Amino acid sequence: MKIWQRIFLMLIVITIGAAVIFGIFTRFYLLDFFSHLETEQAEEDLSTIRRNLEREHDYLFRTLGDWSSWDDTYQFAWDQNDTFRSSNLMEESWRNLDIDSVLIWTEDGSILYSYGGAEKQLPVFRNAVSVDKEYSGFLEQERLSLVAIRNIRDSSGHGPSRGWFMMSRNFGAEEIASIMDLFPTPFTIESVTGAASEAMGFKSEGLFDHQTVQVRDGNTIDGFYYFKDLFGNDSFLLKTETERVIYNRGFQVLRFLIFFTLAIVAVSLAVFVYMSYRYVISPLALVSGTVRKIIKTKALDSRIPIKGDDEIGTLGQDVNTMLDTIVEDQEALRESETRLKQGEKFGRMGYWEYEPASEHAIWTEGLYALYELSPEQPDSPKDIFFREFMPEEKTLVQDAVESIRRGGCYRYIHRIRLPDGRTKFLKEEANGVFKGSELVKVVGTTQDVTEVVLIQRELQRSQEQLKSINIELEGMNRELQDANKRIDHLARTLENMLHLTTHISDTVQGNVTDFLNQLLTISLFLVENIQYASVFVKENKQYVLRYTRRPKMSKGILPQVEAPLFEPLKNRPIHIEWDKVVKGSAFDQIKAGLGAYVNDLKESLFIPLTVKQEVYGALSLEALNTYPGKIQEEDKRIAESLGNIGSSFLTLQNALAAQDQFQKELILSMIQILEIYDPFTKGHSENVAKYAFAIALKLKMDKEKA
Structure with missing residues (x-):
């Protein structure tokens, strides 16, 4: 997947995730919050209407209390005097008090005064009322009315009851409309049977006792309040209808906000994709194309065009700098390889590798030179090795193989016979490369030690001659023997150091x-x-x-x-x-x-x-x-x-x-070892001095200093 595809996919995922989160937030928080506000509003509307009904109820009950505890009323219930009737019990008085019906009767059921057809309700009142008990509440017979009933007593309240005083107010559509003018929330008062009230889940614990609200649909919330009638028998339900203005308007605003946000996100995505492609993806594609071209063509002289000084421009500059460094390093490595090959030539040694599984062998040019052959000749290195090996010395190879397989290394000197009949002495040194317990490769060096061997043999002959010298020269003889030992050790040391040089020359193949x-x-x-x-x-x-x-x-x-x-x-x-x-x-x-x-x-x-x-x-x-x-x-x-x-x-x-500094340090270190192992180099051992002088000339040092 390309970068622009990943960026675009990431933006889509982020947008969808934000939309899902916003949707969940809207559904489970904002809309619930709006519903909660409207529920509270519906409860407040229901409570407001209840308070208005309570005020109506309190007004009627106070008015009835004033009339029923008036001493003149108490006297009228006793003697039915016309003066009280004509001066107080008038239709105008009831209209001023906003009373629709009035009924005064004695305890034996005799009607003393009736107004507004209240006498028709006497049987209901007479059978339901009890002495020393007050009644107030709604009652529905021919129509819904708010009714209050009290005993007629004197102002002190200690006199005996002389009957009952009832006042009522009609509570029909006209009265409800008048309340709605003050608070425009539609409501109704309906009669509900006991079974219906139980089915609806309302309680009946007294007047104005319990209220609840329910969401009807997306436009209306209903409020319910269940209460008993005047005598605690029949029940009434106060029902309000609150319009869901907050929810609907909030939903409309949220819908607009969602569409607006989506539009902004879409525009932002388009702008972001365009800017990303122009300023990020396109420059990166240019860098990538140039790098792929360099990898394919190996044209290290190619360079990335630099446009701007931003991070991508800096990346291009870094890649160009890296290419410059690679070119310089390759040139340095080529020079180093050339020097190391020269060192291999001067040291008369070569490096080789052998893979037992495939029987494949690799020789360096220096090793071919030891056999005085060209690397282009058709014979394999393995065939050349065993062809030139002296038959009587082949047991050395078998011992070497066993040593390698046991995890050790080997070192031995053997002879080869060249085509022109000459004999060379070669020193072999190698060790194995294992993968786990499996031998996967054998690596080693071969060095021409013909001169050293001949020197050793010459020294041995000299030692035999010295043994025949008079006992008086025995001390000198021992000294010469020590010198011979030093030279022998020096030869082996030089061989190992040259071997180490060969190993270093193979840094590309080695590790x-x-x-x-x-x-x-x-x-x-x-x-x-x-x-x-x-x-x-x-x-x-x-x-x-x-x-x-x-x-x-x-x-x-x-x-x-x-x-x-x-x-x-x-x-x-x-x-x-x-x-x-x-x-x-x-x-x-x-x-x-x-x-x-x-x-x-x-x-x-x-x-x-x-x-x-x-x-x-x-x-x-x-x-x-x-x-x-x-x-x-x-x-x-x-x-x-x-x-x-x-x-x-x-x-x-x-x-x-720098490889030239490495070469100088290496050869100077060998000269130091020469000086350590033979303190008489500068005058007492011509052979050792010859090695030191030859090495100094290889370093191109001044002959006088050498």
């Missing part, structure tokens, strides 16, 4: 693991007073043991040392005698980090391995407790030279260091 393992092997060979050699690699903030030439090393021991404790490695090697370490010192902390690794060690010499002036790790050269000798200054100098070689290889492997 750091092979080199460091070889460096450990050569370190054990060159440094006299050590028995073990290891390499600690700096990983994060610790130095961890990664390579070792220590037999019977337990897999459970993986020494780790905190990086700050090895900080002095940046400036110089570290030499630690473990039995002299002061408790609590930095060396004691290193000892604690190494743990059981140093239990059988007497002393260790840590040589820094650096890459670009940064510490890559440390070459550790170690002497056992049981070894009688001690690490000497010349051992340290050799170790430092090996550290320089290792650092130079690591620098070359990273293509960050």
Whole structure:
């Protein structure tokens, strides 16, 4: 999926997600919030109408109370005097009081006064009322009325009851309309039977007792209030109808807001996609196309056009800079390979690889040169090797193969016979590369040591002649023998150093693991007073043991040392005698980090391995407790030279260091080793001096200095 497709898909997902969230928010919050507001409004409307009805009720009850407890009324109920009747019980009085019907009767049922046809209701009132009890509420017979009934008593309230006084107000459509003029919420009062009230879920616990609201549809909310009639028998239902103005208008606003938001989102998406394509995707496509072209054509001289100084422009500049660096590194590598091939030629050595599974072998040009053959000749390296090998020495090959399969390495010298009849002595040195327990490759070097062997044989003949010299020259003879031994060791040292050079020349085919393992092997060979050699690699903030030439090393021991404790490695090697370490010192902390690794060690010499002036790790050269000798200054100098070689290889492997400087350091290190192993080089050993002089000429040094 392309970037613009991912961006567009992401925007669609974000838009849909926002719409879903907004929809859920609208459905479960805003609309519910609007409904809640309208429900509260409906309850308020119902309460307002109830308050208006209560005011009507209170007005009627107060008016009745004034008349029923008036002493003149009390007297009229006793003597029915016409004066009270003519002056008070008048139609005009009732109209002024907004009373529709009046009825006064005695306890025996005799009607003393009637107005508005109230006498028709006497049977209902007479059978239902009780002495010392007041009544008020709605009553529906011919029409719905608000009725109040009280006993007729004197103003003190202590006199005996002389009958009943009833007042009522009609409560039909006209009266309801008058209330609606004050508060324009439609409402009705309906008669409801007991069964119907139970079915509707209303309570009947007294007048104006309980109210509830219900949503009828999208336009109306109904309010209900159930209450008893005048005598607590028949029930009435007050019903209001509140229009859902908030909900409908809010829904319309939300719908408009949704459409408006969608329009803005659509426009924003279009603008965003256009801007992304123009300023991001299109420039990235240009960068990608140029990079693919470079990969396909390998035209490292191609460059990305830079448009603007934004992040993509910076990316293009970085890619161009990277291409410049690659070109420079390739040129440096070509020069380095040329120098290393020259070094291989001058050192008369070659590098080879062999894969047992396929029996495929690779030789360098230097190795073909040792056999005085051209790399273009048709025979395979394997055929050439066994063809030129002396038959009587082929057991060396069998022993070498067995050594490799056991995980070791081998080193031997054999002869070959050239087509012109000449004989050469070649030194073979190799080790195996394993994948798990499977041997996948054998890598090694071959060196022409004919001159060294001939020198050794000549020395042997000289030694035999010296044995016949008079006993008085015995001391000189021993001295010459020592010199011969030094030369022999020097020859082997030079061979190993040249072998190491060959290994370095194959950095393209080799790897750091092979080199460091070889460096450990050569370190054990060159440094006299050590028995073990290891390499600690700096990983994060610790130095961890990664390579070792220590037999019977337990897999459970993986020494780790905190990086700050090895900080002095940046400036110089570290030499630690473990039995002299002061408790609590930095060396004691290193000892604690190494743990059981140093239990059988007497002393260790840590040589820094650096890459670009940064510490890559440390070459550790170690002497056992049981070894009688001690690490000497010349051992340290050799170790430092090996550290320089290792650092130079690591620098070359990273293509960050100048290869000519590496070559000089390598050969100077070999000259130092020559001086260490033969302090008489400058006058007492012509053969050794010849090697030193030849190496100095290869460095193009001044002949006088050489």
